[in-house]
Amino acid sequence: MRKLTLLIERNVLMTLIILLWLKSVIISFTTFQLPLYSWFDIMVVFINPIGIIMIMFGVSFLWRKRLSPLMLFIIYLLLLGLLYANVLYYRFYIDFVTVSVLLQLNNVGGLGPSTVELFSPLDTLLFVDVAVIGYVIFKMNRKKNHPVVPNKKRYAFTGVGLLVFTLVIALIQNPFLLQTDYDREELVKSLGLYNYQLINIANGVKSPVMKAFADEADVKEVQSYIQGKEEKDSFQEFGIAEGKNVVFISLESTQNFVINQKVNGKEITPFLNELIQDSFYFNNIYDQAAQGKTSDAEFMINTGLYPLPSGSVFVRRPNNEFQSLPHILREANGYTAAAFHGMMPHFGIETICINR
Secondary structure, X not given: OHHHHHHHHHOHXXXXXXXXXXXXXXXXXXXXXXXXXXXXXXXXXXXXXXXXXXXXXXXXXXXXXXXXXXXXXXXXXXXXXXXXXXXXXXXXHOOOOOHHHHOOHHHOHHHHHHHHOOOOHHHHHHOHHHHHHHHHHHHHHHHOOOXXXXXXXXXXXXXXXXXXXXXXXHHHHOOOHHHOOOOHHHHHHHHOHHHHHHHHHHHHHHHHHHHHOOOHHHHHHHHHHHHHHHHHOOOOOOOOOOOOOEEEEEEOOOOHHHOOOEEOOEEOOHHHXXXXXXXXXXXXXXXXXXXXXXXXXXHHHHHOOOOOOOOOHHHHOOOOOOOOHHHHHHHHHOOEEEEEEOOOOOOOEEXXXXXX
Protein backbone atom coordinates (compact mmCIF):
# COMPACT_ATOMS: atom_id res chain seq x y z
CA MET A 1 0.00 0.00 0.00
CA ARG A 2 2.84 2.38 0.82
CA LYS A 3 4.52 1.72 -2.53
CA LEU A 4 1.22 2.32 -4.34
CA THR A 5 0.69 5.56 -2.42
CA LEU A 6 4.19 6.81 -3.31
CA LEU A 7 3.68 5.85 -6.95
CA ILE A 8 0.41 7.78 -7.17
CA GLU A 9 1.89 10.80 -5.37
CA ARG A 10 4.74 11.01 -7.87
CA ASN A 11 2.46 10.48 -10.88
CA VAL A 12 -0.91 11.73 -9.65
CA LEU A 13 -1.75 13.57 -12.88
CA MET A 14 -0.81 10.68 -15.15
CA THR A 15 -2.62 8.20 -12.89
CA LEU A 16 -5.91 10.12 -13.07
CA ILE A 17 -5.63 10.61 -16.84
CA ILE A 18 -4.98 6.90 -17.47
CA LEU A 19 -7.76 5.75 -15.12
CA LEU A 20 -10.37 8.04 -16.66
CA TRP A 21 -9.23 7.16 -20.19
CA LEU A 22 -9.46 3.42 -19.47
CA LYS A 23 -12.93 3.76 -17.96
CA SER A 24 -14.16 5.81 -20.92
CA VAL A 25 -12.87 3.24 -23.42
CA ILE A 26 -14.22 0.24 -21.48
CA ILE A 27 -17.67 1.85 -21.11
CA SER A 28 -17.71 2.73 -24.83
CA PHE A 29 -17.20 -0.94 -25.75
CA THR A 30 -19.28 -2.63 -23.04
CA THR A 31 -22.26 -0.31 -22.49
CA PHE A 32 -22.74 1.97 -25.49
CA GLN A 33 -23.92 0.33 -28.70
CA LEU A 34 -21.63 2.34 -30.96
CA PRO A 35 -21.66 1.66 -34.72
CA LEU A 36 -18.24 0.00 -35.02
CA TYR A 37 -17.70 -1.31 -38.55
CA SER A 38 -13.93 -1.68 -38.79
CA TRP A 39 -10.65 -1.82 -36.88
CA PHE A 40 -10.26 1.86 -37.71
CA ASP A 41 -13.46 2.65 -35.76
CA ILE A 42 -12.11 0.69 -32.80
CA MET A 43 -8.82 2.60 -32.95
CA VAL A 44 -10.71 5.91 -33.00
CA VAL A 45 -12.64 4.95 -29.85
CA PHE A 46 -9.32 4.25 -28.11
CA ILE A 47 -7.79 7.58 -29.14
CA ASN A 48 -10.60 10.15 -28.92
CA PRO A 49 -10.93 10.54 -25.11
CA ILE A 50 -7.25 11.31 -24.38
CA GLY A 51 -6.94 14.88 -25.69
CA ILE A 52 -10.02 16.32 -24.01
CA ILE A 53 -9.23 14.54 -20.71
CA MET A 54 -5.76 16.08 -20.70
CA ILE A 55 -7.19 19.53 -21.40
CA MET A 56 -9.82 19.23 -18.66
CA PHE A 57 -7.20 18.27 -16.08
CA GLY A 58 -4.88 20.96 -17.39
CA VAL A 59 -7.39 23.65 -16.44
CA SER A 60 -6.41 23.10 -12.80
CA PHE A 61 -2.70 23.86 -13.17
CA LEU A 62 -1.86 25.74 -16.40
CA TRP A 63 -1.81 28.99 -14.39
CA ARG A 64 -0.08 27.58 -11.32
CA LYS A 65 3.47 26.69 -10.36
CA ARG A 66 2.48 23.47 -8.58
CA LEU A 67 -0.23 20.88 -9.05
CA SER A 68 -3.31 21.06 -6.87
CA PRO A 69 -4.10 17.40 -6.02
CA LEU A 70 -7.48 18.38 -4.58
CA MET A 71 -8.47 20.24 -7.75
CA LEU A 72 -7.34 17.30 -9.89
CA PHE A 73 -9.44 14.96 -7.76
CA ILE A 74 -12.53 17.20 -8.05
CA ILE A 75 -12.19 17.30 -11.84
CA TYR A 76 -11.74 13.52 -11.85
CA LEU A 77 -14.95 13.04 -9.84
CA LEU A 78 -16.91 15.42 -12.08
CA LEU A 79 -15.79 13.69 -15.28
CA LEU A 80 -16.38 10.27 -13.76
CA GLY A 81 -19.85 11.37 -12.62
CA LEU A 82 -20.66 12.60 -16.14
CA LEU A 83 -19.51 9.27 -17.55
CA TYR A 84 -21.72 7.31 -15.16
CA ALA A 85 -24.70 9.60 -15.75
CA ASN A 86 -24.45 8.69 -19.43
CA VAL A 87 -24.23 5.00 -18.53
CA LEU A 88 -27.51 5.12 -16.59
CA TYR A 89 -29.23 7.31 -19.16
CA TYR A 90 -28.13 5.08 -22.02
CA ARG A 91 -29.41 1.94 -20.29
CA PHE A 92 -32.87 3.45 -20.07
CA TYR A 93 -33.17 5.50 -23.27
CA ILE A 94 -30.43 4.12 -25.58
CA ASP A 95 -29.25 7.71 -25.88
CA PHE A 96 -26.71 10.11 -24.40
CA VAL A 97 -27.19 12.93 -21.92
CA THR A 98 -27.38 16.45 -23.31
CA VAL A 99 -27.39 19.81 -21.57
CA SER A 100 -31.12 20.10 -22.25
CA VAL A 101 -31.73 16.77 -20.53
CA LEU A 102 -29.77 17.86 -17.46
CA LEU A 103 -32.09 20.88 -17.20
CA GLN A 104 -35.04 18.47 -16.90
CA LEU A 105 -33.81 16.59 -13.82
CA ASN A 106 -36.65 18.05 -11.75
CA ASN A 107 -39.06 15.98 -13.85
CA VAL A 108 -37.80 12.55 -12.74
CA GLY A 109 -39.44 12.55 -9.30
CA GLY A 110 -41.78 9.67 -10.18
CA LEU A 111 -39.10 7.49 -11.74
CA GLY A 112 -37.20 6.50 -8.57
CA PRO A 113 -37.85 2.71 -8.75
CA SER A 114 -37.04 2.65 -12.48
CA THR A 115 -33.78 4.49 -11.86
CA VAL A 116 -32.72 2.05 -9.14
CA GLU A 117 -33.23 -0.85 -11.53
CA LEU A 118 -30.63 0.67 -13.86
CA PHE A 119 -27.82 0.08 -11.37
CA SER A 120 -25.64 -2.99 -11.82
CA PRO A 121 -23.31 -4.59 -9.25
CA LEU A 122 -20.52 -4.30 -11.83
CA ASP A 123 -20.89 -0.52 -11.69
CA THR A 124 -18.93 -0.54 -8.43
CA LEU A 125 -15.82 -1.34 -10.48
CA LEU A 126 -16.01 2.21 -11.85
CA PHE A 127 -15.56 3.62 -8.37
CA VAL A 128 -13.26 1.15 -6.56
CA ASP A 129 -10.29 3.42 -7.15
CA VAL A 130 -11.97 6.55 -5.77
CA ALA A 131 -11.33 5.66 -2.12
CA VAL A 132 -7.65 4.89 -2.76
CA ILE A 133 -7.13 8.04 -4.83
CA GLY A 134 -9.02 10.11 -2.26
CA TYR A 135 -6.81 8.76 0.54
CA VAL A 136 -3.65 9.62 -1.39
CA ILE A 137 -4.94 13.11 -2.25
CA PHE A 138 -5.78 13.70 1.42
CA LYS A 139 -2.22 12.77 2.47
CA MET A 140 -0.72 14.97 -0.23
CA ASN A 141 -2.80 17.96 0.89
CA ARG A 142 -1.71 17.49 4.49
CA LYS A 143 1.95 17.45 3.47
CA LYS A 144 1.44 20.58 1.37
CA ASN A 145 4.35 19.41 -0.71
CA HIS A 146 2.55 19.34 -4.01
CA PRO A 147 4.30 18.10 -7.18
CA VAL A 148 5.72 20.67 -9.55
CA VAL A 149 3.63 21.32 -12.65
CA PRO A 150 4.97 19.43 -15.67
CA ASN A 151 6.19 21.26 -18.74
CA LYS A 152 3.09 23.36 -19.43
CA LYS A 153 3.79 24.07 -23.09
CA ARG A 154 4.50 20.44 -23.89
CA TYR A 155 1.44 19.28 -21.94
CA ALA A 156 -0.89 21.84 -23.58
CA PHE A 157 0.52 21.14 -27.04
CA THR A 158 0.02 17.39 -26.58
CA GLY A 159 -3.55 17.76 -25.30
CA VAL A 160 -4.62 20.23 -28.00
CA GLY A 161 -2.77 18.23 -30.65
CA LEU A 162 -4.61 15.03 -29.73
CA LEU A 163 -7.92 16.90 -29.66
CA VAL A 164 -7.32 18.39 -33.13
CA PHE A 165 -6.13 15.01 -34.41
CA THR A 166 -9.37 13.42 -33.16
CA LEU A 167 -11.48 16.07 -34.89
CA VAL A 168 -9.54 15.84 -38.17
CA ILE A 169 -9.78 12.05 -38.29
CA ALA A 170 -13.51 12.22 -37.53
CA LEU A 171 -14.15 14.78 -40.28
CA ILE A 172 -12.07 12.86 -42.82
CA GLN A 173 -14.14 9.77 -42.10
CA ASN A 174 -17.44 11.72 -42.09
CA PRO A 175 -17.22 15.29 -43.50
CA PHE A 176 -20.81 16.04 -42.44
CA LEU A 177 -20.39 14.77 -38.88
CA LEU A 178 -20.94 18.11 -37.15
CA GLN A 179 -24.09 18.74 -39.21
CA THR A 180 -25.74 15.52 -38.01
CA ASP A 181 -25.98 16.23 -34.30
CA TYR A 182 -29.14 14.08 -34.15
CA ASP A 183 -26.97 10.98 -34.64
CA ARG A 184 -25.46 11.03 -31.17
CA GLU A 185 -24.04 7.49 -31.35
CA GLU A 186 -22.02 8.45 -34.42
CA LEU A 187 -20.79 11.60 -32.67
CA VAL A 188 -19.71 9.67 -29.57
CA LYS A 189 -17.99 7.02 -31.67
CA SER A 190 -16.09 9.57 -33.76
CA LEU A 191 -15.32 12.23 -31.13
CA GLY A 192 -15.65 10.51 -27.77
CA LEU A 193 -18.16 11.10 -24.98
CA TYR A 194 -16.54 14.23 -23.54
CA ASN A 195 -15.98 15.89 -26.91
CA TYR A 196 -19.60 15.11 -27.75
CA GLN A 197 -20.65 17.01 -24.61
CA LEU A 198 -18.72 20.07 -25.81
CA ILE A 199 -20.40 19.87 -29.23
CA ASN A 200 -23.76 19.61 -27.51
CA ILE A 201 -23.03 22.68 -25.37
CA ALA A 202 -21.99 24.61 -28.49
CA ASN A 203 -25.22 23.64 -30.26
CA GLY A 204 -27.22 24.66 -27.20
CA VAL A 205 -25.61 28.10 -27.24
CA LYS A 206 -25.96 28.44 -31.02
CA SER A 207 -29.75 28.00 -31.05
CA PRO A 208 -30.72 31.15 -29.07
CA VAL A 209 -27.95 33.13 -30.79
CA MET A 210 -29.31 32.24 -34.25
CA LYS A 211 -32.80 33.18 -33.07
CA ALA A 212 -31.56 36.56 -31.84
CA PHE A 213 -29.96 37.34 -35.22
CA ALA A 214 -32.92 36.17 -37.33
CA ASP A 215 -34.33 38.80 -39.69
CA GLU A 216 -37.37 39.28 -41.92
CA ALA A 217 -35.81 37.26 -44.73
CA ASP A 218 -35.68 34.18 -42.51
CA VAL A 219 -39.34 34.65 -41.52
CA LYS A 220 -40.42 35.04 -45.15
CA GLU A 221 -38.62 31.83 -46.08
CA VAL A 222 -40.50 29.92 -43.37
CA GLN A 223 -43.84 31.49 -44.32
CA SER A 224 -43.28 30.66 -47.99
CA TYR A 225 -42.52 27.04 -47.13
CA ILE A 226 -45.64 26.69 -44.95
CA GLN A 227 -47.86 28.32 -47.56
CA GLY A 228 -46.53 25.95 -50.21
CA LYS A 229 -47.25 22.96 -48.01
CA GLU A 230 -50.80 24.14 -47.34
CA GLU A 231 -51.47 24.48 -51.06
CA LYS A 232 -50.07 21.04 -51.93
CA ASP A 233 -51.34 18.97 -49.03
CA SER A 234 -54.90 17.73 -48.97
CA PHE A 235 -56.79 15.07 -47.10
CA GLN A 236 -59.45 13.31 -49.15
CA GLU A 237 -61.57 12.34 -46.15
CA PHE A 238 -61.54 15.77 -44.53
CA GLY A 239 -64.76 16.39 -42.60
CA ILE A 240 -65.93 12.79 -42.20
CA ALA A 241 -65.85 13.12 -38.38
CA GLU A 242 -67.70 16.43 -38.27
CA GLY A 243 -69.85 16.72 -35.15
CA LYS A 244 -68.29 13.64 -33.53
CA ASN A 245 -66.51 13.44 -30.18
CA VAL A 246 -62.73 12.98 -30.38
CA VAL A 247 -60.83 10.83 -27.87
CA PHE A 248 -57.04 10.47 -27.84
CA ILE A 249 -55.61 7.72 -25.60
CA SER A 250 -51.84 7.69 -25.19
CA LEU A 251 -50.25 4.66 -23.50
CA GLU A 252 -46.78 5.00 -21.98
CA SER A 253 -44.17 2.53 -23.27
CA THR A 254 -46.70 0.34 -25.08
CA GLN A 255 -45.29 -1.35 -28.19
CA ASN A 256 -46.91 -3.13 -31.08
CA PHE A 257 -45.75 -6.63 -30.09
CA VAL A 258 -48.41 -6.86 -27.33
CA ILE A 259 -51.25 -6.48 -29.83
CA ASN A 260 -53.12 -9.77 -30.42
CA GLN A 261 -50.78 -11.60 -28.04
CA LYS A 262 -51.94 -13.90 -25.25
CA VAL A 263 -50.45 -14.95 -21.91
CA ASN A 264 -51.84 -18.13 -20.39
CA GLY A 265 -54.66 -18.02 -22.92
CA LYS A 266 -55.71 -14.44 -22.04
CA GLU A 267 -55.32 -11.48 -24.37
CA ILE A 268 -52.92 -8.79 -23.19
CA THR A 269 -54.82 -5.96 -24.89
CA PRO A 270 -58.39 -7.20 -25.51
CA PHE A 271 -59.89 -3.71 -25.88
CA LEU A 272 -57.25 -2.56 -28.37
CA ASN A 273 -57.55 -5.83 -30.31
CA GLU A 274 -61.27 -5.22 -30.72
CA LEU A 275 -60.85 -1.53 -31.51
CA ILE A 276 -58.37 -2.28 -34.28
CA GLN A 277 -61.02 -4.21 -36.22
CA ASP A 278 -62.95 -0.97 -36.80
CA SER A 279 -60.05 1.50 -37.10
CA PHE A 280 -57.22 2.75 -39.21
CA TYR A 281 -54.33 0.74 -37.78
CA PHE A 282 -50.70 1.61 -38.54
CA ASN A 283 -48.33 -1.06 -37.24
CA ASN A 284 -45.17 0.01 -39.07
CA ILE A 285 -44.17 3.56 -38.18
CA TYR A 286 -41.07 5.57 -37.31
CA ASP A 287 -40.89 6.71 -33.70
CA GLN A 288 -40.51 10.48 -33.84
CA ALA A 289 -40.21 11.08 -30.09
CA ALA A 290 -36.79 12.52 -29.25
CA GLN A 291 -35.26 13.36 -25.87
CA GLY A 292 -38.52 14.81 -24.56
CA LYS A 293 -39.92 11.23 -24.63
CA THR A 294 -43.49 11.35 -23.24
CA SER A 295 -43.75 15.12 -23.55
CA ASP A 296 -42.65 14.84 -27.21
CA ALA A 297 -45.45 12.33 -27.88
CA GLU A 298 -48.01 14.60 -26.23
CA PHE A 299 -46.66 17.59 -28.16
CA MET A 300 -46.92 15.78 -31.52
CA ILE A 301 -50.40 14.43 -30.81
CA ASN A 302 -51.74 17.85 -29.90
CA THR A 303 -49.96 20.01 -32.50
CA GLY A 304 -48.90 17.75 -35.36
CA LEU A 305 -45.38 19.23 -35.14
CA TYR A 306 -42.04 17.48 -34.82
CA PRO A 307 -40.27 17.76 -31.44
CA LEU A 308 -36.86 19.33 -30.91
CA PRO A 309 -33.86 17.08 -31.65
CA SER A 310 -32.43 17.82 -28.21
CA GLY A 311 -34.30 18.44 -24.97
CA SER A 312 -38.04 19.02 -24.63
CA VAL A 313 -40.21 21.67 -26.27
CA PHE A 314 -41.99 22.30 -22.96
CA VAL A 315 -38.66 23.06 -21.27
CA ARG A 316 -36.76 24.86 -24.03
CA ARG A 317 -39.68 26.74 -25.60
CA PRO A 318 -42.13 27.25 -22.72
CA ASN A 319 -43.24 30.69 -23.92
CA ASN A 320 -44.06 29.69 -27.49
CA GLU A 321 -47.70 29.70 -28.53
CA PHE A 322 -48.78 26.63 -30.53
CA GLN A 323 -51.99 25.94 -32.42
CA SER A 324 -53.15 22.68 -30.84
CA LEU A 325 -56.04 20.52 -32.03
CA PRO A 326 -58.22 21.15 -28.93
CA HIS A 327 -57.71 24.89 -29.38
CA ILE A 328 -58.56 24.81 -33.09
CA LEU A 329 -61.71 22.74 -32.56
CA ARG A 330 -62.82 24.96 -29.70
CA GLU A 331 -62.33 28.19 -31.63
CA ALA A 332 -63.74 27.01 -34.95
CA ASN A 333 -66.39 24.46 -34.00
CA GLY A 334 -67.38 25.06 -30.39
CA TYR A 335 -65.77 21.96 -28.90
CA THR A 336 -64.74 21.70 -25.25
CA ALA A 337 -61.66 19.74 -24.15
CA ALA A 338 -60.69 17.86 -21.00
CA ALA A 339 -57.40 16.05 -20.31
CA PHE A 340 -56.89 13.24 -17.79
CA HIS A 341 -53.43 12.01 -16.79
CA GLY A 342 -53.08 8.97 -14.51
CA MET A 343 -49.87 10.15 -12.90
CA MET A 344 -50.30 8.31 -9.61
CA PRO A 345 -50.48 5.45 -8.92
CA HIS A 346 -50.89 4.25 -12.51
CA PHE A 347 -48.27 6.40 -14.21
CA GLY A 348 -48.27 6.39 -17.97
CA ILE A 349 -51.70 6.84 -19.55
CA GLU A 350 -53.24 10.04 -20.79
CA THR A 351 -56.71 10.55 -22.21
CA ILE A 352 -57.81 13.71 -24.00
CA CYS A 353 -61.56 14.02 -24.62
CA ILE A 354 -62.80 16.67 -27.03
CA ASN A 355 -66.59 16.89 -26.85
CA ARG A 356 -69.02 18.48 -29.23
